[in-house]
Amino acid sequence: MLDYTAMILAIGPELWLAATALIGVLLGAVLKDKFNALAFKFGALVLFAAAAFSLMNYQGGEAFNGLVRTNTFVNFAKFVSYAIGGVTLLMSEGFLKRHNTIRYEYALLTIFASLGIGMMLSAADLMTLYMGVETLSLSSYVMAAFHRDSIRSSEAGLKYFVLGSLASGMLLYGASLVYGFAGSTEYVAIAAAEPSVGMMFGMVLMIVGLAFKVSAAPMHVWTPDVYEGSPTPVAAFFATAPKMASMVVFANVMYTVFGGVIEQWQLILSIIAALSMIIGSLGALTQTNIKRLLGYSSIANIGYALVAVAAGQEFGAGPLLVFMTLYVIASLGLFAGVLSMRRRGGMVEGVNELGGLMRKRPWLAIALSVLIFSMAGLPPFGGFFGKWEVLNAGLDAGLLPLAVILVLASVVSLGYYLRLIKIMWFDEPTEKFEAIDGSVTFTVIASAVLTGVVFLVFIYQLSGWAGNAAAGLPI
Amino acid sequence: MGGFPILSAMTFLPLAGALIIMIVRAATAGSRDETQAGSEGRTALMAGLIISGATFLVSLAAFAYYNPAEPGYQLVEQYRWYQNISYKMGVDGLSIALVLLTTFLTPICLLASWNSINKRVTEYVVAFLVLETFMIGVFTSLDLVLFYIFFEAGLIPMFLIIGIWGGPDKIYAAFKFFLYTLIGSLFMLVAVVYMYQAAGSSDFEVLENYEFARSAQTWLWLAFMASFAVKLPMWPVHTWLPDAHVQAPTAGSVVLAGVLLKMGGYGFLRFSLPMFPDASHLFQPVMFALAVVAIVYTSLVAWRQTDMKKLIAYSSVAHMGFVTLGVFSFNEAGVQGAIFQMLSHGIISGALFLIVGVVYDRMHTREISAYGGLVHRMPIYASLFMLFTMANVGLPGTSGFIGEILTMVGGYQASSWAAFGAALGVIFSAVYMLTLYRRTVFGQITNPKLNAIKDMNRIELICIVPLALLTILFGVAPNLIFNITEGSALRVLNLMAGG
Numbered sequence: 001m002l003d004y005t006a007m008i009l010a011i012g013p014e015l016w017l018a019a020t021a022l023i024g025v026l027l028g029a030v031l032k033d034k035f036n037a038l039a040f041k042f043g044a045l046v047l048f049a050a051a052a053f054s055l056m057n058y059q060g061g062e063a064f065n066g067l068v069r070t071n072t073f074v075n076f077a078k079f080v081s082y083a084i085g086g087v088t089l090l091m092s093e094g095f096l097k098r099h100n101t102i103r104y105e106y107a108l109l110t111i112f113a114s115l116g117i118g119m120m121l122s123a124a125d126l127m128t129l130y131m132g133v134e135t136l137s138l139s140s141y142v143m144a145a146f147h148r149d150s151i152r153s154s155e156a157g158l159k160y161f162v163l164g165s166l167a168s169g170m171l172l173y174g175a176s177l178v179y180g181f182a183g184s185t186e187y188v189a190i191a192a193a194e195p196s197v198g199m200m201f202g203m204v205l206m207i208v209g210l211a212f213k214v215s216a217a218p219m220h221v222w223t224p225d226v227y228e229g230s231p232t233p234v235a236a237f238f239a240t241a242p243k244m245a246s247m248v249v250f251a252n253v254m255y256t257v258f259g260g261v262i263e264q265w266q267l268i269l270s271i272i273a274a275l276s277m278i279i280g281s282l283g284a285l286t287q288t289n290i291k292r293l294l295g296y297s298s299i300a301n302i303g304y305a306l307v308a309v310a311a312g313q314e315f316g317a318g319p320l321l322v323f324m325t326l327y328v329i330a331s332l333g334l335f336a337g338v339l340s341m342r343r344r345g346g347m348v349e350g351v352n353e354l355g356g357l358m359r360k361r362p363w364l365a366i367a368l369s370v371l372i373f374s375m376a377g378l379p380p381f382g383g384f385f386g387k388w389e390v391l392n393a394g395l396d397a398g399l400l401p402l403a404v405i406l407v408l409a410s411v412v413s414l415g416y417y418l419r420l421i422k423i424m425w426f427d428e429p430t431e432k433f434e435a436i437d438g439s440v441t442f443t444v445i446a447s448a449v450l451t452g453v454v455f456l457v458f459i460y461q462l463s464g465w466a467g468n469a470a471a472g473l474p475i
Numbered sequence: 476m477g478g479f480p481i482l483s484a485m486t487f488l489p490l491a492g493a494l495i496i497m498i499v500r501a502a503t504a505g506s507r508d509e510t511q512a513g514s515e516g517r518t519a520l521m522a523g524l525i526i527s528g529a530t531f532l533v534s535l536a537a538f539a540y541y542n543p544a545e546p547g548y549q550l551v552e553q554y555r556w557y558q559n560i561s562y563k564m565g566v567d568g569l570s571i572a573l574v575l576l577t578t579f580l581t582p583i584c585l586l587a588s589w590n591s592i593n594k595r596v597t598e599y600v601v602a603f604l605v606l607e608t609f610m611i612g613v614f615t616s617l618d619l620v621l622f623y624i625f626f627e628a629g630l631i632p633m634f635l636i637i638g639i640w641g642g643p644d645k646i647y648a649a650f651k652f653f654l655y656t657l658i659g660s661l662f663m664l665v666a667v668v669y670m671y672q673a674a675g676s677s678d679f680e681v682l683e684n685y686e687f688a689r690s691a692q693t694w695l696w697l698a699f700m701a702s703f704a705v706k707l708p709m710w711p712v713h714t715w716l717p718d719a720h721v722q723a724p725t726a727g728s729v730v731l732a733g734v735l736l737k738m739g740g741y742g743f744l745r746f747s748l749p750m751f752p753d754a755s756h757l758f759q760p761v762m763f764a765l766a767v768v769a770i771v772y773t774s775l776v777a778w779r780q781t782d783m784k785k786l787i788a789y790s791s792v793a794h795m796g797f798v799t800l801g802v803f804s805f806n807e808a809g810v811q812g813a814i815f816q817m818l819s820h821g822i823i824s825g826a827l828f829l830i831v832g833v834v835y836d837r838m839h840t841r842e843i844s845a846y847g848g849l850v851h852r853m854p855i856y857a858s859l860f861m862l863f864t865m866a867n868v869g870l871p872g873t874s875g876f877i878g879e880i881l882t883m884v885g886g887y888q889a890s891s892w893a894a895f896g897a898a899l900g901v902i903f904s905a906v907y908m909l910t911l912y913r914r915t916v917f918g919q920i921t922n923p924k925l926n927a928i929k930d931m932n933r934i935e936l937i938c939i940v941p942l943a944l945l946t947i948l949f950g951v952a953p954n955l956i957f958n959i960t961e962g963s964a965l966r967v968l969n970l971m972a973g974g
Contacts, residue, residue, distance in 0.1 A: 358598070359595075362501070363501065373631065378627060378628070378630075378631070379623065379624035379625075379627045379628045380609075380624050380625075380628040384624065385557075388620075388664075388668070391664065391665065391668045392668055392671075392672065395665070395668050395669060395672060396672060403665050403668075404665065407661040407662065407664065407665055408658075408661075410657075410661055411654060411657055411658045411661060414653070414654060414657055415650075415654070418634070418650060418653060418654075421634075422638060422646060422649075422650075425635055425638065425639060426638045426639055426645070426646060426649075459557050460556060460557035460558070463557060463558065
């Protein structure tokens with residue numbers, strides 16, 4: 001006798017997202033343009049509810065004969081991703097309205113993307129994993145090209161699609177190899193299977209596919225282009241909710257599927273991490289477009305997070321959650337900051353447009369500075385503890401060279417973070433930005449307060465939550 | 476002490492004050508127009524003076540509760556914070572002395588900015604108060620991670636102070652300052668993580684009694700050295716200092732020379748010696764060599780400078796060489812001398828930067844050749860300048876003498892060659908300081924602009940005279956300081972000896 005209640009609870013948030021997304025499609029068909037503005041509130045509400053849902057059944061459960069299995073580790077990531085997805089949706093409304101592209105499809109795509117996030121996080125089977133990854137990716141391709149009249153946006157969408165499909169192909173091929181040699185697609189069965197050369201081949205291909213999704217070097221090249229070309233709120237979404245989720249999925253796959261053969265992949269992940277840190281921080285040095293700069297900085301930050309993944313489940317799982325949570329909140333705030341760079345009816349994206357922001361909008365400048373320093377991992381802001389945890393994990397696992405590279409990359413990254421600070425604080429003021437919707441300013445300041453101050457004092461709380469969540473992973 | 480967290484109150488009072496100033500400014504932003512900008516700045520400066528003055532009083536109160544007869548940490552506050560990291564504050568003789576130096580210099584810095592800072596004054600005051608919190612925190616924290624947070628956080632306000640209110644090349648200097656210091660301290664961070672994992676705690680008292688393996692000590696010592704050598708600064712990583720000093724506003728230079736450099740010496744005494752005694756012994760010859768090179772080489776460099784501030788900056792590097800010499804002589808005279816030298820140099824170099832600031836505010840140049848014959852127009856200035864010149868040279872009767880002679884005595888016991896090298900530096904310091912003094916103060920007035928120059932005004936006197944009095948007081952009665960620091964100096968040496 002199947003326990004339907006437990007099953008439904010296990011995939012509750014995803015069922016909810018799928019159902020509401022379909023209702024949204026129906027509403028859109030009936031209400032047509034009248035639904036456009038409403039859809040954003042609707043979508044945000046749906047996502048916040050999904051976040052709450054993922055907390056309700058935080059301990060997790062199993063469904064569909066082991067196709068889906070959740071635990072606290074993935075539920076933590078689900079909660080953060082859904083909540084942040086909801087915030088990006090609220091932030092987007094004003095931007096799209098001003099660009100005359102406010103359409104309900106955008107909100108629905110965000111919900112569908114979140115559905116993909118939920119599925120890949122809940123996956124306990126390679127098939128579910130692939131389905132989730134693809135649901136997220138396909139929604140993302142469309143979102144990247146959402147400004148269909150803009151050449152840059154279409155280009156971003158196409159680039160993302162072509163490269164993303166290639167990566168998906170790698171992931172699928174890797175998964176099929178693993179299936180062929182392990183004899184099952186279920187995580188548990190693969191983990192129990194005798195490792196073989198073929199399976200390792202499959203694993204490497206899967207790593208390549210997943211590394212693309214988290215934009216780790218050397219599979220990172222799409223990131224700056226897509227961030228730059230996509231409409232800013234879309235880039236804000238890409239940089240936050242899917243990043244958090246993909247990173248945790250990456251870790252989940254490495255820990256639960258290949259946890260037994262860590263000596264086989266620790267070096268690969270260390271190299272990917274080192275390359276990401278180096279390429280990300282060096283690449284960002286010369287950028288003049290703030291979205292590209294943030295793209296490169298996200299590559300570097302993913303590199304730091306991968307240090308935690310490479311440290312293995314025992315040491316790295318908790319720190320990964322702490323680091324990624326602090327990172328995505330800071331990222332959200334910075335992208336909200338980019339959204340507030342509006343002048344004479346148009347958006348500006350040059351780094352120099354921030355010139356003298358301290359004189360014109362002091363609170364915005366202070367909040368952005370806090371976020372930047374926090375992302376740079378400089379004390380006394382919360383982001384420091386993200387780095388602290390990752391460094392701890394790396395040294396615990398004996399990855400001293402990675403720790404040294406992390407430290408050196410941090411110094412290099414300060415080069416461009418400080419340049420932003422310099423532009424905002426030292427340079428002569430440029431023209432004042434136009435006033436922007438309250439939700440955007442609120443997001444900037446709230447995320448600055450959250451990463452900069454709240455999670456400095458209450459870091460033990462976040463760390464405790466993450467530690468408990470990591471303890472939910474099967475050993 | 477009925478459990479009142481006086482150290483926390485002292486540490487965070489400036490930060491709280493800075494927040495209040497910011498909020499008040501934001502609240503009154505609507506009713507303000509450009510013409511009132513000046514008066515608003517004065518109000519902010521006044522508020523900053525009151526807050527930092529109050530902090531000084533609180534630090535005096537803390538000092539009153541401090542018992543110099545006890546060598547250990549006192550006034551300890553401890554709360555469990557995060558993992559095995561505690562929020563732990565406390566002071567011993569070494570740190571209370573440096574705290575007093577900090578809280579004493581900050582109001583002077585703000586007062587010295589009264590006329591010289593005219594743009595974005597509110598932000599300036601806020602930056603200074605935030606910096607004060609971080610500086611005090613460095614000396615009062617008894618947990619390695621907490622220390623690291625304060626140590627590194629101090630970079631941000633100093634970066635802003637140099638970058639916003641500095642001279643023409645300020646951006647370069649600010650970046651150089653930040654990146655140099657950061658690269659050192661990030662290596663320290665790796666070492667901090669290692670120590671934390673090895674000892675299972677980041678509490679100073681635990682770490683002091685934890686015996687790190689010999690091989691690990693070497694690496695940890697080097698990582699800490701990377702940070703403190705940049706901060707102190709030691710040759711050859713001192714090159715950020717002249718740039719930072721020259722570009723920083725006067726008050727920025729004062730606090731940089733007066734307090735920030737001392738963090739390096741403090742770090743050596745607090746971490747390198749007691750926690751890694753084997754490695755310290757191992758590297759003693761290297762440190763002596765670097766100290767002597769710093770003293771001799773930078774003294775010679777200072778001699779050739781044409782910019783007054785740069786000259787004093789190089790002289791700072793040389794004087795910090797005495798601190799290194801004293802610290803690594805591992806005997807009481809040396810360590811006591813090093814602590815004394817840090818305090819004395821904090822006062823003297825701070826005063827010298829203020830002295831330069833006085834004429835810079837009037838003439839807007841720091842070129843030595845632009846001056847000459849100041850004694851004819853500025854007699855008070857000339858006499859105060861004389862006093863600090865002599866103190867910097869190390870004339871008996873001034874505090875500079877005590878620090879130099881004791882570090883050399885300590886150094887001599889450990890290595891006579893090192894003391895010999897350092898003694899050369901004393902001679903050179905007389906050469907460059909007297910040259911500077913002769914060329915700026917004596918002679919005939921050659922630059923016609925100098926004819927109208929006015930002697931020091933009341934604000935400048937209020938800033939400098941207390942420093943002058945302290946210089947003489949500590950020169951005549953050095954026991955005032957030695958009594959405070961003796962306990963902790965002996966404690967450091969005991970810990971080193973494994974006791």
